[in-house]
Amino acid sequence: MKILVPVKRVVDYNVKVRPSSDGSNVDLTNVKMSINPFCEIAVEEAVRIKEAGNADEIIVLSIGPSKAQEQLRSSMALGADRAVLIETEEALEPLAVAKCIKAIVDKEQVDLIILGKQSIDGDNNQTGQMLAALCGYAQATFASELAVGEGSVRVTREIDGGLETLELKLPAVVTTDLRLNEPRYAALPNIMKAKKKPLEIIALAELGVDTAARTQLLSVAAPEERKAGVKVASVDELLDKLKNEAKVIS
Amino acid sequence: MSVLVIAEHDNAQLKAVTLNACAAAKAINDDVHLLVIGTNCGPVVEAASKIAGIQKVLLAEASYYEHQLAEELAPLIASLADQYTHVLAAATSNGKNVLPRAAALHDCQLISEIIKIVDEQTFCRPIYAGNVIATVKSLDSVKFLSIRPTAFDALAADGGSAVVESIGALDALSLSVFDSQTLAKSDRPDLSAADIVVSGGRGLQSSENFELLYTLADKLQAAVGASRAAVDAGFVANDLQVGQTGKVVAPELYIAIGISGAIQHLAGMKESKVIVAINKDEDAPIFQVSDYGLVADLFDVLPELSEKLS
Ligand SMILES: Cc1cc2nc3c(=O)[nH]c(=O)nc-3n(C[C@H](O)[C@H](O)[C@H](O)COP(=O)(O)OP(=O)(O)OC[C@H]3O[C@@H](n4cnc5c(N)ncnc54)[C@H](O)[C@@H]3O)c2cc1C
Ligand SMILES: Cc1cc2nc3c(=O)[nH]c(=O)nc-3n(C[C@H](O)[C@H](O)[C@H](O)COP(=O)(O)OP(=O)(O)OC[C@H]3O[C@@H](n4cnc5c(N)ncnc54)[C@H](O)[C@@H]3O)c2cc1C
Numbered sequence: 402m403k404i405l406v407p408v409k410r411v412v413d414y415n416v417k418v419r420p421s422s423d424g425s426n427v428d429l430t431n432v433k434m435s436i437n438p439f440c441e442i443a444v445e446e447a448v449r450i451k452e453a454g455n456a457d458e459i460i461v462l463s464i465g466p467s468k469a470q471e472q473l474r475s476s477m478a479l480g481a482d483r484a485v486l487i488e489t490e491e492a493l494e495p496l497a498v499a500k501c502i503k504a505i506v507d508k509e510q511v512d513l514i515i516l517g518k519q520s521i522d523g524d525n526n527q528t529g530q531m532l533a534a535l536c537g538y539a540q541a542t543f544a545s546e547l548a549v550g551e552g553s554v555r556v557t558r559e560i561d562g563g564l565e566t567l568e569l570k571l572p573a574v575v576t577t578d579l580r581l582n583e584p585r586y587a588a589l590p591n592i593m594k595a596k597k598k599p600l601e602i603i604a605l606a607e608l609g610v611d612t613a614a615r616t617q618l619l620s621v622a623a624p625e626e627r628k629a630g631v632k633v634a635s636v637d638e639l640l641d642k643l644k645n646e647a648k649v650i651s
Numbered sequence: 652m653s654v655l656v657i658a659e660h661d662n663a664q665l666k667a668v669t670l671n672a673c674a675a676a677k678a679i680n681d682d683v684h685l686l687v688i689g690t691n692c693g694p695v696v697e698a699a700s701k702i703a704g705i706q707k708v709l710l711a712e713a714s715y716y717e718h719q720l721a722e723e724l725a726p727l728i729a730s731l732a733d734q735y736t737h738v739l740a741a742a743t744s745n746g747k748n749v750l751p752r753a754a755a756l757h758d759c760q761l762i763s764e765i766i767k768i769v770d771e772q773t774f775c776r777p778i779y780a781g782n783v784i785a786t787v788k789s790l791d792s793v794k795f796l797s798i799r800p801t802a803f804d805a806l807a808a809d810g811g812s813a814v815v816e817s818i819g820a821l822d823a824l825s826l827s828v829f830d831s832q833t834l835a836k837s838d839r840p841d842l843s844a845a846d847i848v849v850s851g852g853r854g855l856q857s858s859e860n861f862e863l864l865y866t867l868a869d870k871l872q873a874a875v876g877a878s879r880a881a882v883d884a885g886f887v888a889n890d891l892q893v894g895q896t897g898k899v900v901a902p903e904l905y906i907a908i909g910i911s912g913a914i915q916h917l918a919g920m921k922e923s924k925v926i927v928a929i930n931k932d933e934d935a936p937i938f939q940v941s942d943y944g945l946v947a948d949l950f951d952v953l954p955e956l957s958e959k960l961s
C-alpha cells in the first residue's frame with residue numbers, strides 16, 4: 402500500500418497572531434513557522450502503518466513556498482520515504498489545495514491519503530473532505546483510531562456526543578484528530594538521513610490545475626478584547642457577584 | 652431564489668443548532684428551505700415544519716441515509732445547490748464532515764464557521780484560533796457556508812407551518828459502511844446549548860476528582876466541559892473538549908476550574924457572557940479574560956461552592 406500525507410507549513414501554535422497595521426492581512430513577519438500539528442499526527446500514523454508492515458511507501462506533499470521544504474524534511478525525519486513540493490507563494494484556498502493533491506494522487510496511484518482535520522492557521526477543516534469528493538473516495542474525518550484491513554480501513558471518528566466507527570473501501574481519505582497518536586521526536590540520525598531522501602519540486606503552473614481564488618479577503622481585524630475583570634477574595638464574594646451583579650445564577 | 656439549510660438530526664430528533672443555522676439563513680433572505688435527509692425521520696420533519704419562518708421542508712429518505720454518511724449526503728446536496736443562492740449548515744462535527752464534500756462536488760469554495768453576515772456575499776470568520784477575524788467575500792455562484800451556532804440567535808421552534816415536499820433519493824454509493832456508535836449518556840444539558848458550563852482542566856488531576864466538578868455542575872444545572880489536557884489525560888470523554896479544535900461554547904456563565912487559559916482553549920469559550928476562573932496561580936492567563944477570578948485551591952473551593960449553592 403502507498404500512503405500520501407499532505408502537510409502544511411503554518412505559524413507555530415505558540416504564536417499569538419495579530420492583524421497588520423493596515424488591516425489587510427495578518428502580520429507574519431519573523432514569526433516561527435512549524436508543521437501543522439494535525440499533519441504531524443498524520444505523518445506519525447502513516448509511519449506506524451508502515452512499521453506494522455501494512456504499507457510500502459509514504460510520500461509527503463506540501464503545497465506552499467520554497468521554505469515548506471523544512472516541514473517536508475522534518476516529515477521525512479519522522480519516517481516518510483520521499484517528498485513532493487508544489488511550489489507557490491500564493492495562499493491557496495482548500496478547494497485549490499484539494500485539486501493539487503488530487504493531481505498527485507492520480508499520478509502516484511496512492512491507496513490511502515491521511516490529512517490533518519484542520520490547519521491551525523486557516524482553521525478551515527475542509528481540505529480532506531474536498532479531496533475525497535474530487536476523487537470519489539470514501540472519507541473518515543476526525544479519526545482517533547485507524548486499523549488497516551484487506552482492501553479497507555476501519556476508522557473510529559470523534560463526533561458530537563461520542564465516537565463512531567466506519568469501514569472504508571480503499572482508496573480512501575482519512576483526517577486526523579488530536580487523539581489518534583502522539584508523534585515521536587525525530588532522532589538525530591534520522592534527521593541526517595532525511596536530508597538525503599528524495600524531494601521533488603514541481604511549480605504550481607506545471608500541474609495545470611485551476612487554482613483561481615473563489616474568495617477575496619477584504620480585511621482582518623482583532624476580535625473585541627475582553628477586559629480582565631476583578632479578583633474576588635472568597636467563595637462568598639464570588640457567589641454574591643454572580644447573584645447580584647452579573648445576575649447569572651439565582 | 653431561496654436559501655437552503657441542511658437539517659442536523661439523528662432521525663428521531665431535530666438538533667437545536669438547526670434553528671441557529673436557519674436564523675443565519677433568514678439574515679440573508681426571508682425565503683428559507685430546510686433539507687432533511689434521513690431514514691424514517693417523521694418526528695424530525697414535523698419539528699422542521701414548525702420552525703417559525705421556514706417556507707418549505709424538503710425530505711429525502713433512504714435506508715442508506717440513516718447514519719448521515721458524507722459520501723451519500725453530499726451528492727444529494729450538491730444536486731440541489733443550483734436552485735439556491737446559498738447552502739448553509741451548522742458547523743458541528745456532522746456539518747464539517749458533509750458540507751465541504753458537497754461544496755467541492757459543486758466546484759465551490761465553502762466558507763467555514765462564519766460568525767457574521769455582512770451582506771449576501773460577505774462574511775466574517777475567525778482564523779488563527781480566534782485571534783483574528785477575517786472578512787471574506789465569496790465570488791462563487793452558489794455560496795456554501797457553515798455557521799457557528801453560538802453566533803446566531805435561534806429561530807423560534809414553533810409558530811411555522813412549512814409545506815413538506817418529498818424529493819427522490821440518489822443511488823447509494825456504498826463507499827463506506829457504518830459499523831457502530833458509542834454515544835455518551837448524560838442527564839446534564841448539552842454542552843453546546845447550555846446556559847451554564849463548568850469546565851475542568853489538568854488541575855483536577857484525575858477522573859475521580861472530576862466528581863467534585865460534576866456535583867457543582869448538577870447544583871447549577873450546568874453542562875460539563877474540559878480542556879484538551881484533561882481529555883488527553885483521560886479524565887473525561889473527548890466530546891467535552893472546549894476550544895479551537897473542540898467545541899465552541901458561548902453560555903451565559905462559563906466557570907473554568909484548574910484551566911490555565913491557553914489560546915486554543917480561549918478560542919472555544921471567550922464569547923461567553925460571564926467568565927469565572929478558579930486557579931491557584933494568580934498569573935494564569937485565564938484571569939485576563941475572566942470577569943471574576945478567584946485565586947485559590949480548587950480542592951477547597953469546589954466543595955464549598957457546591958455546599959453554598961444547596
Ligand atoms: C490570514 C489569512 C489570509 C488568507 N488569505 C487568503 C487569500 O487572500 N486568498 C486565498 O485564496 N486564501 C487565503 N487564505 C487561505 C489559506 O491559504 C488557507 O490556509 C487555505 O485556504 C487552506 O485552508 P486550511 O489550511 O485551513 O485547510 P484545512 O482544510 O483546515 O487543512 C486540513 C489539512 O489539509 C492539508 N493541507 C491544507 N493545506 C495544505 C497545503 N498547502 N499543503 C499540503 N497540505 C495541505 C493538511 O493535511 C491539513 O492538515 C488565507 C488564510 C489566512 C489565515
Ligand atoms: C493543535 C492544538 C490544538 C489544541 N486545541 C485545544 C482545544 O481545543 N482546547 C484546549 O483546551 N486546548 C487545546 N490545546 C492545548 C492547549 O495548548 C493547552 O495545552 C491546554 O488547553 C492546557 O490545558 P489546561 O489548562 O487544563 O492545563 P494546564 O495548562 O496544565 O493548566 C492547569 C492549570 O491548573 C491550575 N491548577 C493546578 N492545580 C490546581 C489546584 N489545586 N487548584 C487550582 N488550580 C490548579 C494550574 O495553576 C494551571 O493554570 C491545543 C493544542 C494544540 C497544539
